Amino acid sequence: MTDALLTVEDLTISFPSDNGPVPVVKSISLTVAREIVAVVGESGSGKSLTGRAIMGLLPCRAHVRASRMLFEGIDLQTLGPAGWNGLRGSGMGLILQDPKFSLNPAHRVGRQVEEALLLHTKLSARERKQRALDMLARVGLPDPERVYASYPAALSGGMGQRVMIAAMLINRPMLIIADEPTSALDRGLQDQVLTLLRSLTEEFGMGLLLISHDLQQVSRYADRVIVMRQGEIVERLPASELAQAQTAYTRGLWAARPSFATYGTRLPVFEDSGRPS
Amino acid sequence: MTSAVSVEQLSISFPSAKTRFTAVSDVTFSVEEGQTFGLIGPSGCGKTTVLRAIAGLNTGWTGLIDIFGAKLEPGRKITGDTRRNIQMVFQDPYSSLHPRHRIAHILGEPLKVHGAEGIDAAVGIALDRVGLSPALAGRYPHQLSGGQRQRVAIARALLLKPKLLLLDEPTSALDVTVQAEILNLLNDLKASHRMTFILVSHDAGVIGHMCDRGVLMSHGRIARALDRAALSELTEDAVEAAAWDETPGYRGN
Numbered sequence: 001m002t003d004a005l006l007t008v009e010d011l012t013i014s015f016p017s018d019n020g021p022v023p024v025v026k027s028i029s030l031t032v033a034r035e036i037v038a039v040v041g042e043s044g045s046g047k048s049l050t051g052r053a054i055m056g057l058l059p060c061r062a063h064v065r066a067s068r069m070l071f072e073g074i075d076l077q078t079l080g081p082a083g084w085n086g087l088r089g090s091g092m093g094l095i096l097q098d099p100k101f102s103l104n105p106a107h108r109v110g111r112q113v114e115e116a117l118l119l120h121t122k123l124s125a126r127e128r129k130q131r132a133l134d135m136l137a138r139v140g141l142p143d144p145e146r147v148y149a150s151y152p153a154a155l156s157g158g159m160g161q162r163v164m165i166a167a168m169l170i171n172r173p174m175l176i177i178a179d180e181p182t183s184a185l186d187r188g189l190q191d192q193v194l195t196l197l198r199s200l201t202e203e204f205g206m207g208l209l210l211i212s213h214d215l216q217q218v219s220r221y222a223d224r225v226i227v228m229r230q231g232e233i234v235e236r237l238p239a240s241e242l243a244q245a246q247t248a249y250t251r252g253l254w255a256a257r258p259s260f261a262t263y264g265t266r267l268p269v270f271e272d273s274g275r276p277s
Numbered sequence: 278m279t280s281a282v283s284v285e286q287l288s289i290s291f292p293s294a295k296t297r298f299t300a301v302s303d304v305t306f307s308v309e310e311g312q313t314f315g316l317i318g319p320s321g322c323g324k325t326t327v328l329r330a331i332a333g334l335n336t337g338w339t340g341l342i343d344i345f346g347a348k349l350e351p352g353r354k355i356t357g358d359t360r361r362n363i364q365m366v367f368q369d370p371y372s373s374l375h376p377r378h379r380i381a382h383i384l385g386e387p388l389k390v391h392g393a394e395g396i397d398a399a400v401g402i403a404l405d406r407v408g409l410s411p412a413l414a415g416r417y418p419h420q421l422s423g424g425q426r427q428r429v430a431i432a433r434a435l436l437l438k439p440k441l442l443l444l445d446e447p448t449s450a451l452d453v454t455v456q457a458e459i460l461n462l463l464n465d466l467k468a469s470h471r472m473t474f475i476l477v478s479h480d481a482g483v484i485g486h487m488c489d490r491g492v493l494m495s496h497g498r499i500a501r502a503l504d505r506a507a508l509s510e511l512t513e514d515a516v517e518a519a520a521w522d523e524t525p526g527y528r529g530n
């Protein structure tokens with residue numbers, strides 16, 4: 001595909017151990033164009049590490065190898081620190097899985113949301129603040145002024161998550177990697193945030209790699225879905241076909257959902273759960 | 278009375294730029310022993326703040342909190358038996374696991390305090406029960422995936438066999454198959470050790486599966502008490518509506 005924003009080929013990530021290197025992501029390939037590509041899969045299957053590898057943010061002990069990692073023609077494997085600084089926050093953005101961990105506890109929320117504007121635009125302080133307040137409102141925060149002036153410790157789980165999303169979207173990157181961006185949000189807010197992300201892909205031609213364990217959400221908002229298991233891609237399919245997915249694992253994901261009707265019963269568990277170590 | 282927890286007219290506010298910000302106001306509910314009680318409501322409505330007060334982590338509240346017949350006092354830390362009886366699984370597991378301690382230590386430490394023997398074996402069993410390989414014991418929290426960290430936090434809370442377990446979005450980082458294992462484990466332990474749970478979740482399916490009773494919160498207040506029949510009608514739309522309405526956003530109201 002020539003219109004791909006991101007091309008990853010044969011990405012392998014491993015960690016050293018007493019018994020030699022242990023691969024946790026095994027030779028995966030994917031592309032993201034101006035669309036929403038979802039990555040789903042069980043806990044520990046390598047979703048977050050894949051996202052971090054694309055952003056050049058793996059822990060230093062990790063060993064990464066890929067035959068190609070390109071973002072808009074830029075070879076990410078040979079990019080130096082200056083190149084990365086230019087790219088992060090303007091070209092590509094990563095929304096991390098642990099929102100509070102990625103906010104600096106010592107700085108007010110407003111300053112952190114504005115940071116990308118400070119670094120990458122010439123807007124005045126007043127314009128930056130206005131853009132920040134607008135963005136905080138667009139991700140569904142009811143009292144943007146209070147949030148703007150708060151320290152991260154004063155945010156609820158779901159508020160922290162929305163602040164992270166606002167900080168990432170404010171400078172409209174071309175590609176966003178969002179790692180479980182709405183896991184702390186109720187359904188209404190999830191819809192609001194994903195509708196916003198969806199409209200940004202459509203209006204501005206942004207690409208989104210959406211890491212999520214919520215199959216309902218993925219089937220409603222994504223274009224394509226990649227299913228990972230134990231470091232490998234086990235299935236690729238259009239989001240619209242997720243409910244009829246073929247592999248036992250993908251079907252197991254649907255079967256194990258709790259509901260009002262399952263009260264007092266044991267939920268079916270997926271027997272063949274290989275435990276990655 | 279067989280109330281495990283009783284909360285009356287609980288109010289909690291925080292200092293903010295101009296005035297104090299009231300996060301919880303006039304919240305009253307009670308939880309019977311052996312039950313799972315749901316705290317439900319939109320993001321920012323005060324669920325975590327209520328749990329932190331019950332756990333004794335925030336002592337700046339007014340009202341009344343009674344746990345297994347012992348009254349908590351505002352401004353005072355919880356001590357003695359009551360403290361041992363309560364454990365909390367945090368919404369944000371990263372912050373609750375010591376970053377410089379290996380998993381073996383994080384899980385083994387609380388057992389040592391209580392003088393348990395065979396700690397290594399106990400840690401291995403605890404990991405296995407939450408679907409993790411005992412080989413993870415040698416790692417640090419940052420060397421785990423998000424869902425693996427959340428399961429370590431659950432394993433840690435369960436190891437102490439608390440009589441009251443406060444669960445703040447315990448499975449929100451987990452895919453449904455792992456979630457199913459964890460929910461089964463929680464229900465098994467609840468039955469075998471007669472635990473009482475207070476569960477916060479934004480997932481109506483999780484609430485419907487787990488909870489005997491609950492309350493719907495909105496803007497720091499209780500919008501409505503929920504019994505099983507009311508839980509059956511609790512839709513995600515109702516929770517969403519509670520974010521906007523001053524009056525309880527609820528069907529038929």
Ligand SMILES: Nc1ncnc2c1ncn2[C@@H]1O[C@H](COP(=O)(O)OP(=O)(O)OP(=O)(O)O)[C@@H](O)[C@H]1O
Pocket residue numbers: 015024041042043044045046047048049050059061097213276277419420421422423424425450
């Ligand atoms: N620093 C590290 N050292 C060794 N192993 C690691 C390290 N970081 C992650 N891993 C392992 O790599 C595997 C993949 O981790 P990753 O965080 O990508 O999982 P994930 O798919 O995002 O899972 P989750 O849904 O639970 O967040 C896991 O088994 C994890 O334990």
Ligand SMILES: Nc1ncnc2c1ncn2[C@@H]1O[C@H](COP(=O)(O)OP(=O)(O)OP(=O)(O)O)[C@@H](O)[C@H]1O
Pocket residue numbers: 153154155156157158159184291292298300318319320321322323324325326327368
């Ligand atoms: N330490 C604090 N200082 C100031 N305000 C706070 C503090 N802790 C919480 N708040 C405020 O109290 C309100 C309730 O927060 P809480 O964390 O209880 O929400 P929640 O219902 O758990 O939401 P979520 O589902 O998003 O986690 C929020 O508006 C939050 O900003």
Ligand SMILES: [Mg+2]
Pocket residue numbers: 047048049097179422423424
């Ligand atoms: Mg992850």
Ligand SMILES: [Mg+2]
Pocket residue numbers: 156157158324325326368445
């Ligand atoms: Mg909370």
